[in-house]
Amino acid sequence: MSAGRFWAVSFVVAAALLVLTRWQIQNEYFFFAGYVVLQYIVLATAWNILGGYTGYINFGTAAFFAVGAYTAVVLHKLTPVPVPVMIVAGGIVSGIIGLGMGYLTLRLKGVFFAIATLAMAIVAQTLIVNWDFVGGARGIYVIRPQHGPLVGGYIQYLYSLMLLLTWFSVAIARTIERSRLGLGLNAIRDDEQTAEAAGVPTLRLKLIATTVSGALMGMSGAPLPYYVTYLDPSSSFNLSYAVNSVAMPMIGGMTSWVGPIIGAVLLGTIQQVATVTISSALNLLIVGLLLIGFVIVAPNGIVGLVKPRHRARGGR
Amino acid sequence: MMIAAGRQPLLTVGGLTKHFGGFVALEDIDLQVMPGERLGLIGPNGSGKSTFVNCLCGTLRHDGGTISFDGYRLDRVSAHQRTRRGLARSFQLPKPFRSLSLLDNLRIPLLYAVNARPGARLSAAAIEERSLQILGDVGLADKARQLPRDLTQVEMRKLELARALASAPRLLFADEAMAGLSPSEVEEILGLLFRLNDDGITIVLIEHIMRAVMSFSTRLVVLVAGRKIADGAPDEAIRNPEVERAYLGE
Amino acid sequence: MEISLDLLVNAIVAGLLLGGFYAAVTLGVTISFGMLDIVNIAHPAFIMLGSFITYAINSAFHLDPILIGVTMMPAFLVLGMAVYQIYYYAFERRGQESIQGLAFFFGLLFVGEVALILVFGVDYRFVEAAYIGPSLHFGFVELPLRMLVPFVVALAMVGLLQLFLGRSFIGRAILAVAQDRLALQLMAANPSRVKRIAFGISIATAALAGALLIIIQPVEPSIGRDYIGRIFAICVLGGMTSIPGMVAGAMLIGIAESITSTFYGPSWSPAVAFGFLLLALAVRPAGILGR
Numbered sequence: 001m002s003a004g005r006f007w008a009v010s011f012v013v014a015a016a017l018l019v020l021t022r023w024q025i026q027n028e029y030f031f032f033a034g035y036v037v038l039q040y041i042v043l044a045t046a047w048n049i050l051g052g053y054t055g056y057i058n059f060g061t062a063a064f065f066a067v068g069a070y071t072a073v074v075l076h077k078l079t080p081v082p083v084p085v086m087i088v089a090g091g092i093v094s095g096i097i098g099l100g101m102g103y104l105t106l107r108l109k110g111v112f113f114a115i116a117t118l119a120m121a122i123v124a125q126t127l128i129v130n131w132d133f134v135g136g137a138r139g140i141y142v143i144r145p146q147h148g149p150l151v152g153g154y155i156q157y158l159y160s161l162m163l164l165l166t167w168f169s170v171a172i173a174r175t176i177e178r179s180r181l182g183l184g185l186n187a188i189r190d191d192e193q194t195a196e197a198a199g200v201p202t203l204r205l206k207l208i209a210t211t212v213s214g215a216l217m218g219m220s221g222a223p224l225p226y227y228v229t230y231l232d233p234s235s236s237f238n239l240s241y242a243v244n245s246v247a248m249p250m251i252g253g254m255t256s257w258v259g260p261i262i263g264a265v266l267l268g269t270i271q272q273v274a275t276v277t278i279s280s281a282l283n284l285l286i287v288g289l290l291l292i293g294f295v296i297v298a299p300n301g302i303v304g305l306v307k308p309r310h311r312a313r314g315g316r
Numbered sequence: 317m318m319i320a321a322g323r324q325p326l327l328t329v330g331g332l333t334k335h336f337g338g339f340v341a342l343e344d345i346d347l348q349v350m351p352g353e354r355l356g357l358i359g360p361n362g363s364g365k366s367t368f369v370n371c372l373c374g375t376l377r378h379d380g381g382t383i384s385f386d387g388y389r390l391d392r393v394s395a396h397q398r399t400r401r402g403l404a405r406s407f408q409l410p411k412p413f414r415s416l417s418l419l420d421n422l423r424i425p426l427l428y429a430v431n432a433r434p435g436a437r438l439s440a441a442a443i444e445e446r447s448l449q450i451l452g453d454v455g456l457a458d459k460a461r462q463l464p465r466d467l468t469q470v471e472m473r474k475l476e477l478a479r480a481l482a483s484a485p486r487l488l489f490a491d492e493a494m495a496g497l498s499p500s501e502v503e504e505i506l507g508l509l510f511r512l513n514d515d516g517i518t519i520v521l522i523e524h525i526m527r528a529v530m531s532f533s534t535r536l537v538v539l540v541a542g543r544k545i546a547d548g549a550p551d552e553a554i555r556n557p558e559v560e561r562a563y564l565g566e
Numbered sequence: 567m568e569i570s571l572d573l574l575v576n577a578i579v580a581g582l583l584l585g586g587f588y589a590a591v592t593l594g595v596t597i598s599f600g601m602l603d604i605v606n607i608a609h610p611a612f613i614m615l616g617s618f619i620t621y622a623i624n625s626a627f628h629l630d631p632i633l634i635g636v637t638m639m640p641a642f643l644v645l646g647m648a649v650y651q652i653y654y655y656a657f658e659r660r661g662q663e664s665i666q667g668l669a670f671f672f673g674l675l676f677v678g679e680v681a682l683i684l685v686f687g688v689d690y691r692f693v694e695a696a697y698i699g700p701s702l703h704f705g706f707v708e709l710p711l712r713m714l715v716p717f718v719v720a721l722a723m724v725g726l727l728q729l730f731l732g733r734s735f736i737g738r739a740i741l742a743v744a745q746d747r748l749a750l751q752l753m754a755a756n757p758s759r760v761k762r763i764a765f766g767i768s769i770a771t772a773a774l775a776g777a778l779l780i781i782i783q784p785v786e787p788s789i790g791r792d793y794i795g796r797i798f799a800i801c802v803l804g805g806m807t808s809i810p811g812m813v814a815g816a817m818l819i820g821i822a823e824s825i826t827s828t829f830y831g832p833s834w835s836p837a838v839a840f841g842f843l844l845l846a847l848a849v850r851p852a853g854i855l856g857r
Binding site: 108112118137243246247282285287288289296 | 840
């Protein structure tokens, strides 16, 4: 399926899903939980562009995600803008951070890059903690409007936005995956030195990957203040975002756009159920154990279990 | 292939120096490679041959000296840019793209080196065709859609050369492309290199297998302990007393 | 802002004492990551485990924390060897160390923290010992015993290990593995066995480091995360494989954190080590690139 056709078909699927769920489902909890699962699909998909496609493990998801959320907070305090504008703003700010982080750290290999990303997350968190305008360590309260701009409650509205964002990020991921860029990233992942010798502009491609990945993560964080109504650094920079955005693509499968969706839906749903039934700490334990288990037993994830490794690729 | 007199050198290296901390790997190396030449580069282990190639191709940054290719200074040019300009190399230890088919392995240089040059860009169909053609030239056409995982040693070497070829180079560094191969396999690779040279590609052969180097080269350069100690016709260079000493010991 | 001399000197002294402790914390990673090339970012989890076991035994039996720490070391040695065994079978053997190994240890770090939360809860825990509380005074310089004692023990552990690596047979085998894996294989010594012992030793140091940690400050499970950056910053600054270099790096970070905390407030100190790390990684010469 060509890129254009995929965008169209997937949009129809997403729109159909949207209409169906909003029309049929009355239980508000579905939209609360659905928002979270969709948010994780975006995070996992975004992570995978840099992690799965390019082979650079990012532990600093929180930096981009929380920065997106705090960008929304800043806008919320300065001038009231609609949430879609905040999403775009979050994407831009986090994209710039992704570009900067890439520039500083992409000369590093393997674990040094991963630790540097973690370092940036901590640095970002420390900066926010010390910034009183957005509430600092105490956090900040954000009032959630009663109704969405058109029809229905506000949570349904946020859910709808997140669904559209999910469609957008999945479509981007697949477009990258099947394009010349994706082939180049794949080459970088397999052997960066050989890729460079073969004519691939490795630094430039890696910067594109970190920027796109960061921007999408920032976009997924932007609606968060309205969703939680109370935002503070320790929860928005929580390491669980990093673990989840690593675990979901690894468990789902890192080589294709389908993997992060599978991983996010699976793990996201398990966590939503477990948080309600057991305890939230225990469900994080489950995620950690699943990550370890899959990494040992099924390194190619669920997608790898279902499909053999060899895939004839298209490319332009 | 005869070297036309009065032609400009394709590659000019002046005073090339490289050190790792206190260790001097290359010291003040001058070299000219003429278009169409078959240059042999030999030297004992640790003499700096691979470091030399790495510096020329941009994998390593050289510390001093100049490199010019086709009239352009390459000193601060990145490795992928050098490949786009027409410099290609095969690696001593073949490192193919493991998750890609052989066909896709060749697509990379076709997309990123050939298509990045000014002029006509190859379409997707043309790229696939060219990829298959190169694989055919090296005798790997029937494995085009397989992963590199199952290739034999000599097939990996051929793939490595094929990938370097796919970037349509003017100058190819074949870095120990024959190490560990049987005599008949060495002949195969050698034959391939002769054919490539006939097609107009200048080749620098870095090798330990003396028989192959002597039969292939129109000119021989000898590197010992980071310095060039001989540069000339193969028979003469090999009889240079310094070269003998380097190989046989004091 | 006027910088008072007493404050500055005390900050530096406190930083030195802290640095000694940081050396104990980083020692294990210098072995596992610097020498063996194993990306154990879960090291802080083992340290936290050591801290909490120390707490549990101390509050139940009132034994001295350092005694507990030393007694735990053999058990942690075995634990480390077991973890290495899993790592070896799952990753090193398959040659997939980089991404999968990293994810494995990341998962371990996280599982460790959550397991501690489930068992001990999120409250701060502390131990009781005679030297927690009193301080020595030299003029205006204050030396809290709760920092001085861990400082001495930490440096003792580092010194002993340095001797062990240089003098004993196993120690030298470890150094050999660190420098040249191929040579060791040719000598018919199985590198993975040596690595297993070395990794076990690295985890054993975490046991004592954990005991020292809970002497210095009360702990709660998520503190481990702050240590990831510190540990790797110190390891990198110290030159990866050099233990004396690591100690120097630890002192540097300790002093930097102490000064930042004294003059700018403690909310900035997590960023100090990470900031140093980013700087070190950005500036460091080719030794790190392409590792």
